[in-house]
Amino acid sequence: MKPAPFAYLLPSTVDEAAEMLAATGGKVLAGGQSLIPLMSMRLAAPPALVDINRVGGITDIEVGDDAVRVGALVRHAALEAHAPAYDANPLLRRALRHVAHATIRNRGTTVGSIVHADPAGEMPAVLRLLGGSVEAVSQARGRRSIDAADFFVGPLESALGEDEIAVGVVFPRPPAGSGSSWLEISRRRGDYALVGVGAVVTLDSDRNVIGAAVSLISVGATPVHVDVGHVGADSAYDDVDWSGATELVDAAISPEADIHATADYRRHLAQVLTRRALAEATADAAPRVAA
Amino acid sequence: MTTKLFGQRIRRVEDPRLLSGRGRYLDDLGHDALAVAFVRSPHAHARVLDIDVSAALEVEGLVAIFSYDDLDGKTSEPLPLLIPHPALTHGRTPYALAKDEVNHVGEAIVMVVASDRYVAEDVVGLIRVDYELLPPVVGVERARDGGALVHDDVPGNVAATMVQEVGDAAAAIDASPRRQRLQLSIERSASMPMEGKGVLARWDADDESLLVHTSTQTSTSVRQAIAAKLSLPVDRVEVVTPDVGGGFGVKIVHPWPEEILVPWASVRLNRPVKWVEDRREHFISSAHERGQLHDVTVGYGDDGRVTGLSVQFWHDNGAYTPYGLIVPIITSTQLLGPYKPTAYRVEFASLYTNTVMVTPYRGAGRPQGCFVMERVMDAIAADLGLDRALVRERNFIQPDEMPYDHGLTFQDGRPLIYDSGDFPASLSKLKQLVGWDDFAKYRERAAAEGRRVGIGLACYVEGTGVGPYEGGHIRVETDGSVVVSTGLTTQGQGHQTMLAQIVADELGVPMERVRVTTGDTRRFKYAVGTFASRTAVMSGSAVALTARKVRAKALRIASNALEAAVDDLEIVDGHVQVKGSPGSQVDLGAVAVLSNPLRYAFDEAAARATQFATPHDPDQPPVAADDEPGLEGSGFFSPTRSTFANGMHAVVVETDPDTAEVKILRYCVVHDCGTIINPMIVEGQVHGGVAQGIGGALFERMEYDESGQLLNASYMDFLMPYASEIPHIEIDHLETPSPLNPLGVKGAGEAGVIPVSAAIAAAIEDAEGVVITAMPISPSELFDLRRAREQRGEAR
Known part of the structure; x- marks a missing residue:
């Protein structure tokens, strides 16, 4: 379990990093919590690692009126603990608590886990659920923004070019009167979820549902996003029947069996968790409606 | 006499070093x-x-x-x-x-x-x-059908078959008023x-x-x-x-x-x-363990008393058999636990498969045997509508029947004779600890809240302290420190603490003066090893006996120095003194100096032992013919046979009606390992064992595919439980001393792991109303069992 030989590069600016990436065909190293184990098991053998840990300008969490922007070097733990980010968007912390273990969150980066595009990853689904985007920089194409809806292509596969660096992600703030929930079931605390569900429900000033969506993990090649707003549309927050949502989810997912669970069981869990998450998000939304 | 250390909750002397990163493991060496x-x-x-x-x-x-x-x-x-x-x-x-x-x-x-x-x-x-x-042979079924062979020259993939029988089990079962047959299996772990x-x-x-x-x-x-x-x-x-x-x-x-x-x-x-x-x-x-299939027939009376038990099982020994038949022999004998079926027959086949070989893993065949026997007890109780604890009580060996000879041969080649134990007392303690008799009320309250809870219990007996022998060497240095060596090895159990407690007590020195070395052949050449919960019994007894020899020598030398009779001397806090008159004393370091007649005074202390320093009998040699220089000695302990510890576990689980997740609400242990040297260490051993047992019950398995690839060969996919999966463990002790060694102790290392799968299976069965015949069980599998029950149209 030792990596194959690789070149190690340590740029200090984004442009320098992009140049090195283009020149070497290497991989970006940020937290290394997924990449290094893959290399140690020789499942990945990139010719070079471009370590961005000394790169300036990508370390910040910016909480704006419309969104929380997270730089490429922000560790999960920092975002999880960031009070303004939580106030702006509680879903971030709720989901981050399920990202692996505290020690991994201390080192792993939120942007890195999104770029890793693991269909069992929490933060890709959160980005998708919130309609966020990834900011990418490359030597060839300069800077561009990729919508979450277009970003996740397949298991461990994203729209990010091999020569591109994700310098940050943008998590838009849900509309006023929104509540959220993140629920997942894993075999052990901190393991990859057998199924995970994030939900956002938005209420109008009369506390009637005007929007709802869920994103699920571990039940498809990418995060599975389902708009279920019409299911609860115009129902009062304390009288919503979300059962229609589970049917929509059931139609959208394509879980597979593995050594931990059958596909049927995952399908069942997706329904249970969708129901629970929507109920929780609705309850969470109610007190957030301005009186 | 200084305060007795034996029996005290002494903190482990190893921990400050190991927990602060100062351990020296193999990879810390040889850069x-x-x-x-x-x-x-x-x-x-x-x-x-x-x-x-x-x-x-x-x-x-x-x-x-x-x-x-x-x-x-x-x-x-x-x-x-x-x-x-x-x-x-x-x-x-x-x-x-x-x-x-x-x-x-x-x-x-x-x-x-x-x-x-x-x-x-x-x-x-x-x-x-x-x-x-x-062609690869994977799994007991494919090994058993013999269609493909692991080794060309081993027909039917059968490494061994073995039968032991007491009484005529088949006839006893036939003559029984009631009979059941159970097929039970346990997966591989490691x-x-x-x-x-x-x-x-x-x-x-x-x-x-x-x-x-x-x-x-x-x-x-x-x-x-x-x-x-x-x-x-x-x-x-x-x-x-x-x-x-x-x-x-x-x-x-x-x-x-x-x-x-x-x-x-x-x-x-x-x-x-x-x-x-x-x-x-x-x-x-390396090696795995646990994978076995069992076919059990039991005959019993309307009172739940087992009259005949016949067990056939197939043991997956993997590709090779360097450790012989120890694991299946232990299953076949220790399966009986605290019970006494009137007639018992056991037959096993040890089968080759193209998988990693199987050798003992903590518990060593006992978790499988315990699972079989305890499932039988629960099945009898279910059939007769009797309380599960009552059925067990009715089958217990009674305290006045000790020593109890099962008429079988154990893994050490010696008769399976239980030396001591009080099973009714243990069960009574367990029922009280877990609140067995009040559980029905708790279940009703939970049900009213839409919750499913269940309780299970399991009992085991564990042969510990297997021979042939262990030894120890003790030397008192001239600075009064005590160096203890034993040949068996330590892997984190707290042996340095436990052995130091024994030696400090026996010699009358403060524990801080005692240093223990294990597993270094430069220091001690004769030993067997650390397995079968044997260190406290074997090395503990050996160092106790050795310390008594060294103490006798110290008193003999001191009696000359103090001009007092040996019988009038005692050793307190590292000093030999005349009983009741601490003014007249000599410290053990000085006794060590005097034990070694010297020519050269290399330091001040040594001068006391040189030829012109002390009065001596000019007609006697400085070292007597039957004596040796130095305040040191060696000793060995070799028991006639194993000593049998026992314990009983009860577990309360809650199963989620929607997700089929299993949560352990309470885990209670009553444990009897004879006289306890250090309750903190014993409880730590039980905690660790229970944690591994929970791993085996709910999480761990070796997922081989049909071609013999191990699909989960990493800590990502082999689900060893984290601390987050282990509940608080409640422990009560019973101490029935062993008559087979000078300390009255029994082994404690493996105990915790043995009954966990049996107890958790029983608790899930109790919560869910579906019969559990295979462990471990995952939420996905429990979900499948629920589906199957629904398809059969049965109510919960």
Whole structure:
């Protein structure tokens, strides 16, 4: 379990990093919590690692009126603990608590886990659920923004070019009167979820549902996003029947069996968790409606 | 007398060092050594046709590549069959490097020695091996049908069959008013110590001697094995066990191929050589345990009393049998637990499969046996509508029946005779601890809240302190410190603390003065090893007996110095003194000085023992004919047979009606390991055992596919429970001393793990109303059981 030989590069600016990436065909190293184990098991053998840990300008969490922007070097733990980010968007912390273990969150980066595009990853689904985007920089194409809806292509596969660096992600703030929930079931605390569900429900000033969506993990090649707003549309927050949502989810997912669970069981869990998450998000939304 | 340490909750003296990163494990040693990596078989069953190293030869840092053809002398012969048994008619062991056939994924074929492990792995990736694939045999069913053979010369894949019978079980069952048949199975798991195996060998060509460090549970036997295989005089080989990060059974197996190959390469290359196992290697090339299928028939009366029990089981021993039949023999005997069926027959077949070999893992066949017996007890209770605890009580061996002879032969080749125990008292304590009789009310309240809860219990008896012997050496240094050596090894159990408590008490010295060394053949040559919950019984007794000898000598020498009779002396706080008159005393260090008549005064203290310093009888030799210099001694303990500890666990679980998740609400243990030396250490052992038991009950399994690939050979997919999965464990003790050793102790190391699968299965069954016949069980599997019940149209 030792990596194959690789070149190690340590740029200090984004442009320098992009140049090195283009020149070497290497991989970006940020937290290394997924990449290094893959290399140690020789499942990945990139010719070079471009370590961005000394790169300036990508370390910040910016909480704006419309969104929380997270730089490429922000560790999960920092975002999880960031009070303004939580106030702006509680879903971030709720989901981050399920990202692996505290020690991994201390080192792993939120942007890195999104770029890793693991269909069992929490933060890709959160980005998708919130309609966020990834900011990418490359030597060839300069800077561009990729919508979450277009970003996740397949298991461990994203729209990010091999020569591109994700310098940050943008998590838009849900509309006023929104509540959220993140629920997942894993075999052990901190393991990859057998199924995970994030939900956002938005209420109008009369506390009637005007929007709802869920994103699920571990039940498809990418995060599975389902708009279920019409299911609860115009129902009062304390009288919503979300059962229609589970049917929509059931139609959208394509879980597979593995050594931990059958596909049927995952399908069942997706329904249970969708129901629970929507109920929780609705309850969470109610007190957030301005009186 | 100083306050007695025996029986006290003394904090572990090991912990400040181990918990602050100052442990010295195998990989902390030998930074100057060459590194080893292996080409291991990617196939479960194949003939090795050709090995091509040509692409690898130019790699910078490569030192040597070895395959079977390079091995010489006895290293080219199969590894030893450690525990032969007359029933093991077809025992097979591997070669250190595969000769022409590989029998499991992970079997070593080529050894690469390089400047470091990175380079060694680069080289491994460049070596090509051509194989002819052979049909793989995976799982007990395929082994049993014998359609394909693991070893061509082992018909039906049967390594051994064995029968033991007391009374006429078949007739007793036929004559019973009630009968049931159960098919029960347990999956594979493994010891999984956090530190894998590792070996460091230093050949000293000038001295023609070999110093080997290895992460083992038996340094003395590894020493003998290396000497035998390398054809070296035993005197030229020493084996030292550094700190070991867990063993749990897997490291009692020896010599591992690497324990021969690394020293062999060190001699051949005349360089220090080191191999440190990585996690994937540990999964696919060490050892597993537990996989067994059982077919049980039981006859019983309307009162629930078992009148006849017949058990047939099939033991998956993997590709090789170096550890003989120990695991299935233990299952077949320890299955009986605290019960006394009137007639009992057990028959097992030990079967080869193309998987990693099976050797004892903490519990060693007992968890399977306990699962079988306790499922039988629950099935009887369910059939008769009787309380599950009551059925057990009715089948218990009673205290006045001790010692109780089952009429069977145990794993040590000696009769299965329980020495002591009070099973009714243990059960009574457990029922009280868990609130057994009040559970129905709790269940009703939970049900009213839409919750499903269940309770289960399981009982076991564990033969511990297996012989043949252990020994100890104790020396009092001239500074008054006490150095204790015992030959068996330690893997984190707290032996240094436990043994120091015993010695400090026996000698009358403060515990801080006592230093304990284990597993270093330079210090103590004769030992068996650490397994079968035996250290407290064996080495504990041995050092106690030794300390008594040293104490007697100290008193004898002091009686001269103090001019008092031996009987009038006592040792308090490291001083020999006349009883009741502390003014007249000599410290033990001074006694040690006097024990060694000197010519030269190398320091001030030593001057007291020189020839002109003390009055002496000019007509007697300075050292008497029957005496030796030094305040030291050796001693051994060899019991007639094992001593039997016991315990009972009860668990309360909650199952989620929607998600089928299983949550442990309470876990209660009543444990009887005889006289307790250190309750804190015993409880720690129980905690660890229960945690491993929960792993085996709810999480761990070896997922082999049909081709013999292990699909979950990493800590990501092999689900060892984290602390977050382990509940608070409530413990109560009963102490029924063993009459078989001077301390009255019984082993405690394995106890916690044994009944966990049985107890949790019972609790889930109680919560869900579905019969559990296979463990471990995952939420996905419980979901399937619920579905199957719904499809049968049964209500919960």
